Amino acid sequence: MSCCTTSFPTKLPHIHSWKYDVSPKNQILGTLSFTSKKKSHLGFTQTVSLAQCSRTNFLSAMDEDCKLEVSSTDGFSKELEIAVRAVHMACLLCQRVQENFLSEISEHVHSKEDKSPVTIADWSVQAIVSWVLSEAYGSENVSIVAEEDVEALSKASAVRLLEAVVKTVNECLADAPRFGLKGPATDLDAKAVLEAISRCSLAGARGSKFWVLDPVDGTLGFVRGDQYAIALALIEDGEPVLGVLGCPNYPMKKEWLSYQNGYRRILSRLTSHTSESLDKGSVLYARKGGGKAWMQPLLCRENNFVWPNSAREIRVSSIDNPALATFCEPVEKANSSHSFTAGLAHSVGLRNQPLRVYSMVKYAAIARGDAEIFMKFARACYKEKIWDHAAGVLIIEEAGGVVTDAGGHPLDFSKGEYLEGLDRGIIACAGAKLHEKIIRAVDASWNSSSL
Numbered sequence: 001m002s003c004c005t006t007s008f009p010t011k012l013p014h015i016h017s018w019k020y021d022v023s024p025k026n027q028i029l030g031t032l033s034f035t036s037k038k039k040s041h042l043g044f045t046q047t048v049s050l051a052q053c054s055r056t057n058f059l060s061a062m063d064e065d066c067k068l069e070v071s072s073t074d075g076f077s078k079e080l081e082i083a084v085r086a087v088h089m090a091c092l093l094c095q096r097v098q099e100n101f102l103s104e105i106s107e108h109v110h111s112k113e114d115k116s117p118v119t120i121a122d123w124s125v126q127a128i129v130s131w132v133l134s135e136a137y138g139s140e141n142v143s144i145v146a147e148e149d150v151e152a153l154s155k156a157s158a159v160r161l162l163e164a165v166v167k168t169v170n171e172c173l174a175d176a177p178r179f180g181l182k183g184p185a186t187d188l189d190a191k192a193v194l195e196a197i198s199r200c201s202l203a204g205a206r207g208s209k210f211w212v213l214d215p216v217d218g219t220l221g222f223v224r225g226d227q228y229a230i231a232l233a234l235i236e237d238g239e240p241v242l243g244v245l246g247c248p249n250y251p252m253k254k255e256w257l258s259y260q261n262g263y264r265r266i267l268s269r270l271t272s273h274t275s276e277s278l279d280k281g282s283v284l285y286a287r288k289g290g291g292k293a294w295m296q297p298l299l300c301r302e303n304n305f306v307w308p309n310s311a312r313e314i315r316v317s318s319i320d321n322p323a324l325a326t327f328c329e330p331v332e333k334a335n336s337s338h339s340f341t342a343g344l345a346h347s348v349g350l351r352n353q354p355l356r357v358y359s360m361v362k363y364a365a366i367a368r369g370d371a372e373i374f375m376k377f378a379r380a381c382y383k384e385k386i387w388d389h390a391a392g393v394l395i396i397e398e399a400g401g402v403v404t405d406a407g408g409h410p411l412d413f414s415k416g417e418y419l420e421g422l423d424r425g426i427i428a429c430a431g432a433k434l435h436e437k438i439i440r441a442v443d444a445s446w447n448s449s450s451l
């Protein structure tokens with residue numbers, strides 16, 4: 001990641017370690033990472049543009065024991081930069097909508113044909129991500145596959161609903177400059193919003209390069225005031241190459257995840273804390289092949305929405321002893337068999353209670369090292385969708401983890417809307433040792449299961 005310019009610090013009293021790299025032209029470009037003994041700096045990454053800073057000047061400005069890390073700026077940088085910003089915008093949009101929901105849920109939640117919930121946040125996020133990507137690359141050059149369509153929104157009876165979506169979209173796009181993005185010259189009208197949503201057609205899922213978006217993953221968690229995620233990935237030749245996961249109710253600190261009684265409770269705890277804990281959410285991202293994944297706090301009103309944002313590298317947990325490991329699974333029994341995973345947990349020697357969390361926040365928890373295993377075993381008749389997994393899979397892999405189906409095969413993102421050929425279920429682990437144990441346990445107990 002590069003682009004954002006900040007002044008280069010010449011006096012660094014708090015910095016105790018740096019890593020550095022220098023481009024062939026003797027210039028330092030990219031992301032400057034540092035660690036510092038000062039608590040507020042610890043583990044953070046400052047994104048800077050150092051194009052004007054020569055190696056000689058730079059080295060002489062450093063303390064002797066300093067190391068500077070500059071991430072490589074390859075072809076994905078601009079795409080990742082824009083995707084991260086779009087997801088940040090989407091997170092703020094969802095936070096605003098969720099706050100309104102908590103007072104009048106029933107008026108805002110609509111049922112889709114399959115009886116699953118959909119809200120103005122799902123449509124609005126799809127519209128703004130589609131709009132931002134199309135503005136950046138030209139709509140004819142961008143292919144996006146996303147969960148929602150405009151059928152319900154386009155009905156004559158849905159006029160008020162559509163108005164609410166248009167209003168939410170425009171409020172969000174008005175904030176684009178805060179994120180270094182250009183908003184529309186004038187507000188989008190209903191036609192433009194519907195067009196942005198419907199541009200994300202499933203047909204794109206068969207191309208060689210396309211974006212995959214779940215505008216609100218875990219809509220049930222969202223309407224219940226609990227965890228949910230915004231998931232954006234770029235697929236190239238059937239594999240995720242960029243992944244961004246926005247987790248608006250999953251702050252930088254692990255302990256908030258265990259609050260399963262909803263957002264209200266989390267909020268009341270947060271407001272009684274210092275400004276540090278006012279970060280209510282996080283955005284995780286990774287690029288394929290870098291072997292690194294990152295996490296940023298959400299910009300928030302209390303911090304005056306300052307961009308560029310800081311980022312911290314994340315890594316999976318080093319725990320490989322099942323007795324110490326925690327596994328995550330869906331909240332809803334209908335989405336994954338709790339009894340089958342309970343049997344697996346017992347046979348592998350997992351002792352901790354399962355962490356039941358809505359949405360791809362489960363993937364985020366593994367990537368951040370807050371849990372070690374994620375398992376999902378849906379009913380045989382259910383086909384997993386690519387947007388429910390693409391971003392999370394890449395982020396876990398780049399953070400050092402392993403994700404496969406229950407047969408140990410990588411998930412196949414090359415066959416359209418669904419993860420075709422998925423063997424039984426999905427298993428994500430912090431490390432290969434735990435992963436092998438789970439795979440073996442699935443084999444041993446599958447035939448006697450009713451799945």
Ligand SMILES: Nc1ncnc2c1ncn2[C@@H]1O[C@H](COP(=O)(O)OS(=O)(=O)O)[C@@H](OP(=O)(O)O)[C@H]1O
Pocket residue numbers: 116147214216217218219220221329330331332333334335336357358359360378379382385388
């Ligand atoms: N029957 C069934 N079986 C398996 N999976 C299903 C099923 N129905 C839905 N889904 C998809 O699950 C997504 C939410 O998954 P979660 O892991 O978050 O489940 S849970 O909400 O915690 O129970 C959810 O994503 P969203 O629609 O984006 O919320 C669905 O794509």
Ligand SMILES: [Mg+2]
Pocket residue numbers: 116117147219
């Ligand atoms: Mg849905």
Ligand SMILES: [Mg+2]
Pocket residue numbers: 214216217218387388
């Ligand atoms: Mg989903």
Ligand SMILES: [Mg+2]
Pocket residue numbers: 122147214215216217218219
């Ligand atoms: Mg969704």
